Amino acid sequence: MKNERKCELFQQYPQLKEIANKGTVLWENTNWMENPETRLFTMAEVEDAENTLQRFSSYLKVAFPELVESDGLIESTIQEIPAMKKALEQKYGVSIPGHLLLKCDHALPISGSIKARGGIYEVLKHAERLAMASGRLKVEDDYALLATEAFQSFFQQYTIAVGSTGNLGLSIGIMGKKLGFNVVVHMSSDAKEWKKALLREKGATVIEYEADYSVAVEQGRQEAEQDPMCHFIDDENSKDLFAGYAVAAKRLKDQLEKTNITIHEEQPLFVYLPCGVGGGPGGVAYGLREIFGEHVHIFFAEPVASPCMTIGLMTGLHDAISVEDIGLDNKTEADGLAVGRASKFVGKVMETYISGCYTVSDQELFTSLGLAMDSEALFLEPSANAGMFGAIRLLQKDSSYFEKHNLVSHLSQATHLVWATGGSMVPATMRAAYLAKSRELD
Template identity: 80%
Template sequence: MENERKHELFKRHPLLKNMANADAVFWENTKWQKKARTELFSMKEAEDAEETLKRFSSYLIVAFPELAKSGGLIESAIKEIPAMKEALEQEYHLLIAGRFLLKCDNTLPISGSIKARGGIYEVLKHAERLAIAHGKLKKEDDYAVLATEELRAFFQQYTIAVGSTGNLGLSIGIMGKKLGFNVVVHMSSDAKEWKKALLKEKGATVIEYEADYSVAVEQGRQEAEQDPLCHFIDDENSKDLFAGYAVAAKRLKVQCEKTNIIVDDAHPLFVYLPCGVGGGPGGVAYGLREIFGQHVHIFFAEPVASPCMTIGLMTGLHDAISVEDIGLDNKTEADGLAVGRASKFVGKVMEKYINGCYTVKDEELFTALRLALASEELFLEPSAHAGMFGPIQLMKNGQDYLEKHGLTEKMAQATHLVWATGGSMVPQEMREEYLKKA
């Protein structure tokens, strides 16, 4: 980006200067609307996704016996983590008013991260579409038939490709290979070695790049276009991925009702979602706003080196600006969040839906990792800990936001929900390496 344009952007958005210096910032989205609407996506698409997942439940129980308990449902619990709340309060010398909960997507079945939602859904939807089109399946059938050798042989004619920093590739690789597809995962330079190794072990083809996430996605997209039997799962633009993530919202509402968590005008819900290119947190955020309306306050969390969604939303430029344009290097230990350019589709939808974003330094991710293990015996990968910093940022730098929205007096009845996006599949040696850094 030429200096003149950069200077103009910094002048118009003073917070950009702090971000260019890799400072941790809290940004309020002033375009947020109480009754947000978008023509780019509809709740009907999320409801269709939920129905598709229900149809696949009998297959999933056969393919992954650990899902028998949940009736083939890929879902995670919510749990209160009071000891972590206390540890954060002591570490940062402040009070976090309200309840403090974790949405445990780090333990999601099959691939152990939030990507098990959107990634697995898009693979299943593609499999259903192919099987129906070729007379192998009807929607009224028992989908357990998909576990037969005949159907696996059928899917072996086809390829699924994706560009990924790691977790999305894992969910698609594991699910795709289980069905019988050929799977090609284009992985960026920041992807962890253990994720590449696990994918290869499952039988996926892994193509590695020296460049970052955007290049891996673009190369994957171009290669897939050359093969008519290849379906490319586009993390930057896929509505199917988005729909799979959005399903989480209605399920969360049921969980809240079962555990006595009230969400209304007097009991605000604050949700903190780690954000990379935007698909996962965007889909969840969309669903949450549709379900809980103005009573949910949603903040995206990004590393100081990779705040692509924050700068895209702040400037309104979305994918037309990258973190490199403001002088950042996009290098972070939070590998799932190491994205230099946000999804235009997600950014456009989120303009009126989310309440703001904040950034977090890598050292804070490791501080949270240490505290969570010591206080709750809880392990999350570093990128998932970006959510833990949300209540700290809100209490330290979001007082104007709370005042403006009439929330200050309601905070004692508030619920803070940190969305834990991954961690249960991290190998022991990698955990120990993270702990050394912590």
């Protein structure tokens, strides 16, 4: 981007200059609508994803015995984190009204992150499509058949490829190899070594790049296009991924109701989602707004070095602007969020769906990591801590969000939900290193 154009954008969007200087900002979405409409996606696709996952439940129980107790359901719990709430309040000098809950996607079965939903769903849907087209599977069959050697041999003819900073690659690699597919994961320079090692251990082929996420995805996409037996899972554009993530929203509604939390005008829900390219948080946000309407307020959280969704939504340029265009280096310890250019598909859907975005520094992520361990004996990888700062940003910054949306009188009844996107699979040595760093920065 030419300097003249950059200067024009800085003048048009004053917060953009603060973002370019790695400031921690809260951007409020003025295009937010009480009744958003999109023709890019429908809840029917979410219903289809939920039904597909249900058909696969018998297979999943055979392939992953840890899912027997949940009857083949890949889902995480919610829990209140009062000690963390108190620790955050003391550390940042705020009082968070209402309840602070954690959506425990860091502990999702199979691959230990939010990607276990969308990523695994797309692999399963692709497997179903191939098996049905070959005449080997019918919708009324018991899908436990897919665990047999005959299906393993069948899927070995095919390849699944993906570009990833880490967690999506893990979910694709683990699920794809379990079914029998060849799996190729194109990993960006930000991907952690332990994630690459685990993928190789599972039998996936890992191709490493010195460049960032966007290059890994584009290279993976180009290579897959040359192979008719290869299916590329496109984190930037896949509606299947998006649908798989959105299923979480329907399940969350049931979970909240089981804990006697009903969302309505006097009991609003605030949700804080770490965001990389946008697929995971976008799918969740879509489902939540469709279910709870104007009573849910959703904020995406991004590192100060990689706020691609923030700048894409702020300017309306989406994937036509990158963090490098405004002088940022896209270097962050939050590897799952180290994305320089947001998904155009997700950005367009989110234009009227989310309430805003905010940025967090790496130091804040490690501070939260230490606080979560000390207060709740809870380990989250750095990127998963980004959601902890949502309520703080709304309370600390010169924000009139609560007033604008007539929420002030309802805040004592509010539920703040932090979406914990990953962490349970981090090796013990890496956990120790992260915790040590949190102590150093404290």
